[in-house]
Amino acid sequence: MDYRVNLAARMLANKRGSLIGAVLAVSIGILVIHVNFVIFQGIYDAIIRDMTDYRFGDIFVSHEEEATIERSHVVYTNWFERVPLVQSATPRLSGSADIEFRSMGEFHEEYDVPVVGVEPVSDIQASKIHTTISDGQYVYARNSIVVGETVAEDLGGVRVGDNLKLIMTNQGGEENSKRFVVTGISKTAGGQGFDTSVIVHIDTLRSLVDRPNESNSIFVKLNEKNPAAALEIRKQFLAAYANDDLKAQTIEEAAEATLKGFRSGIAMINLIGYFGMGSSAFAIVTIQMMLVNSKTREIGVMRAIGAKRKDILMVFILQGMIIGAIGAGAGTGIGLAYTTYAKETNMQFQGSLALEVNYNWSKIAETALLAFFLAILAAIYPSYRATKLQPVEAMRNV
Amino acid sequence: MSDIVLELQNVSRIFGEGDTQVKALDDVSFKIKRGEFVLIVGSSGSGKSTLLNMIGLLDKPTFGKVILDGKETTTLKDGQVSQYRNEKLGFVFQFANLLPDLTVLENVMLPQQIQGISEDIRQNATDLLIKVGLEDQINKRSNKISGGQAQRAAIARGLVNRPTVVLADEPTGNLDSVTAGKVVKLAKTMAKELNQTFIIVTHDKHQFPDVDRIITIKDGKSYEEENTMEITV
Numbered sequence: 350m351d352y353r354v355n356l357a358a359r360m361l362a363n364k365r366g367s368l369i370g371a372v373l374a375v376s377i378g379i380l381v382i383h384v385n386f387v388i389f390q391g392i393y394d395a396i397i398r399d400m401t402d403y404r405f406g407d408i409f410v411s412h413e414e415e416a417t418i419e420r421s422h423v424v425y426t427n428w429f430e431r432v433p434l435v436q437s438a439t440p441r442l443s444g445s446a447d448i449e450f451r452s453m454g455e456f457h458e459e460y461d462v463p464v465v466g467v468e469p470v471s472d473i474q475a476s477k478i479h480t481t482i483s484d485g486q487y488v489y490a491r492n493s494i495v496v497g498e499t500v501a502e503d504l505g506g507v508r509v510g511d512n513l514k515l516i517m518t519n520q521g522g523e524e525n526s527k528r529f530v531v532t533g534i535s536k537t538a539g540g541q542g543f544d545t546s547v548i549v550h551i552d553t554l555r556s557l558v559d560r561p562n563e564s565n566s567i568f569v570k571l572n573e574k575n576p577a578a579a580l581e582i583r584k585q586f587l588a589a590y591a592n593d594d595l596k597a598q599t600i601e602e603a604a605e606a607t608l609k610g611f612r613s614g615i616a617m618i619n620l621i622g623y624f625g626m627g628s629s630a631f632a633i634v635t636i637q638m639m640l641v642n643s644k645t646r647e648i649g650v651m652r653a654i655g656a657k658r659k660d661i662l663m664v665f666i667l668q669g670m671i672i673g674a675i676g677a678g679a680g681t682g683i684g685l686a687y688t689t690y691a692k693e694t695n696m697q698f699q700g701s702l703a704l705e706v707n708y709n710w711s712k713i714a715e716t717a718l719l720a721f722f723l724a725i726l727a728a729i730y731p732s733y734r735a736t737k738l739q740p741v742e743a744m745r746n747v
Numbered sequence: 748m749s750d751i752v753l754e755l756q757n758v759s760r761i762f763g764e765g766d767t768q769v770k771a772l773d774d775v776s777f778k779i780k781r782g783e784f785v786l787i788v789g790s791s792g793s794g795k796s797t798l799l800n801m802i803g804l805l806d807k808p809t810f811g812k813v814i815l816d817g818k819e820t821t822t823l824k825d826g827q828v829s830q831y832r833n834e835k836l837g838f839v840f841q842f843a844n845l846l847p848d849l850t851v852l853e854n855v856m857l858p859q860q861i862q863g864i865s866e867d868i869r870q871n872a873t874d875l876l877i878k879v880g881l882e883d884q885i886n887k888r889s890n891k892i893s894g895g896q897a898q899r900a901a902i903a904r905g906l907v908n909r910p911t912v913v914l915a916d917e918p919t920g921n922l923d924s925v926t927a928g929k930v931v932k933l934a935k936t937m938a939k940e941l942n943q944t945f946i947i948v949t950h951d952k953h954q955f956p957d958v959d960r961i962i963t964i965k966d967g968k969s970y971e972e973e974n975t976m977e978i979t980v
Contacts, residue, residue: 352860359848650844655833655861741805
C-alpha cells in the first residue's frame with residue numbers, strides 16, 4: 350500500500366471523532382436526497398400510477414378535435430385487444446349532470462357534477478376504479494350509480510341503497526332525467542379517482558345525452574408497465590386509423606397538465622436536497638481544517654524528512670477520498686434501507702396516497718458519486734493549506 | 748568522491764527588517780569531512796538552531812552558500828530541496844518526532860517510501876531497528892514506546908536512507924542521563940560502523956565526549972573549540 354494512503358487512513362482512524370463527524374456529514378447529505386426522492390418522487394409516481402389505473406390507462410385515445418368519438422368503440426377496443434401486450438380496452442363517456450337527493454325529508458341538490466359512463470365488464474378488466482369502492486359495489490346495472498365520496502358528502506350524506514336523480518341535457522338541448530340506486534361510494538387516497546364525480550353505466554349515459562354508440566375516450570391497459578411498448582402500440586393504432594382524426598396519448602402526455610406542476614415542485618425539492626449536500630461539504634472543510642491544524646507537527650516532520658508539497662497534498666486529499674467513500678457508502682446504505690422500508694410497507698402518511706417507491710439505480714449511483722466528489726472537493730482547500738506549512742514553522746509547533 | 752560532505756561559505760541569516768533586524772548567523776563558514784562526528788555547541792539564543800536549519804535545508808541563508816555533497820543548495824527549488832533533504836540528510840530531533848499514527852517500523856520505513864524505493868525497505872528498516880535494539884518494539888505504535896526507545900527509533904529513521912549527513916538536534920535533551928548516555932553511545936557506534944557523518948547540535952557538550960570536532964556558536968558566529976581559534980569572522 351502506498352505510504353500516503355496508509356498515513357491518510359491512520360490519521361483518520363486515530364481521529365475517530367473527526368472521521369465520524371465528516372462521514373456523518375456526507376451520509377446525511379445523501380440520506381436527505383434519498384428521503385426526498387422516496388417521498389416526492391414517490392408521490393409523483395403514485396399520482397401517475399393512480400391516473401393510469403383510474404383515468405387514462407397506459408394509452409388514452411380521444412378525438413383530435415371533437416368532444417366525442419362517433420364511430421363505435423367496438424372497432425377500436427377490438428383492435429387493441431388483438432395486441433398481445435394489451436390487457437384490456439374499454440370505452441368511457443363523460444358529461445355533467447345536476448343531481449337531486451332527498452334524505453330524511455331534506456332536499457339536496459348539486460349542479461354540474463361530472464358523470465362518467467363506463468362499460469362495467471371491460472372497465473373492471475382495464476381499470477382499477479372498481480377497487481376504490483369503499484362501501485357497496487361497482488356499477489353493474491343500467492340504473493346503478495357509484496357516487497364519489499365528495500359528492501356523497503356534498504349531497505348531505507348519500508349511502509348505498511339511496512335513490513338519486515340525475516338531470517342531464519342532451520345534444521338537442523332537451524333535459525332528460527333518470528333515477529338511480531346508489532350501489533357504491535368511491536374514495537381514493539390521493540384524489541386521483543372519481544371522488545368528485547358519479548359513475549354510471551355507459552349505455553344509460555348515452556341514452557341520457559342522446560349519443561348512441563358514442564364515447565369520449567378509449568382507456569387501454571397493458572399487461573405490464575412498458576412505456577416503450579405503449580409508444581409502439583400507439584404508433585401502430587394511429588397508423589391503422591389514420592383517417593379517424595384520433596389522438597392516442599401515453600399517460601405522461603395525457604396527464605401533462607397535472608404532472609407539469611409536480612415536476613417543478615420535485616425539481617425544487619431536489620435542489621434543496623443538493624444544497625443540503627453542499628452544506629455537508631462545509632462541514633468536511635471545517636473538520637479537515639481542524640485535522641490539518643492538529644497535524645502541523647507531523648506535516649513539519651514529513652517535510653523535514655523529504656516529503657514534497659504534493660505528497661502532503663495527496664495525504665489530505667486521500668483523507669477526503671476516504672471520508673467521501675465511507676460517507677457515500679454509509680449514506681447510500683442507509684438511504685437504500687429507508688427506500689426498502691418505504692417500499693415494503695407501502696409508506697403513506699396518515700391515510701394519504703400510498704407512495705409508489707422505485708429504485709432509481711442511476712440516481713442512486715449519481716448521488717453517491719456526487720457526494721464522493723464533493724468530499725474530495727471539500728478536501729482541496731485544507732490540503733492546500735497543509736502544503737503551505739513551512740517545515741521550520743511546522744517544527745516549531747512541538 | 749570528495750572528502751568534504753558539507754561546506755558553509757560565509758552564511759548569514761537575518762530576520763526582520765530595519766530597526767527590528769536581527770542577525771542570527773553572521774558570516775559562518777566551515778567544512779565537515781565524511782565520517783566526522785561533529786558537535787555544534789551554543790547556549791540558548793546563540794544561533795545554533797538557525798545554523799541547524801541552514802544545514803538541514805529547512806531554511807535558506809540571507810547571504811552565503813550551503814554546499815552539501817558537492818552541490819550548492821541555496822538555489823534549489825522547493826521540490827529539489829525536499830528530494831535533497833530526503834536523500835542526503837537524516838534528521839534526529841529533540842523529541843524524536845516519530846509520527847504517532849504509524850508503527851515504529853513504518854516510521855523508519857518512511858524516508859525510503861518518500862524516496863520511492865519499494866524493494867527491501869521493510870528489511871532495511873527492520874535491520875536498523877535490530878541494530879538500535881528495538882527488535883521487540885517494531886510493530887508498536889510509536890506513541891506507545893518510551894522516550895529513549897523513540898529516540899533510538901528516530902536514529903534508525905535518520906540512518907535508513909544512508910544519508911550523507913545525519914543531523915541531530917539536542918537528541919538527548921529530553922532524556923534522563925542514563926538513557927541519554929545510551930543514545931550517545933548508540934549514535935557513536937552507528938557512526939563508526941557505517942562511516943556516517945554526524946552533526947549534533949547541543950547546549951551541553953559534556954554529554955558527548957570524544958567527538959572529532961566541536962564548533963561553538965556564539966552571537967551568530969562560529970568558532971572551532973579545540974584550539975579556540977576563530978575560524979571565520
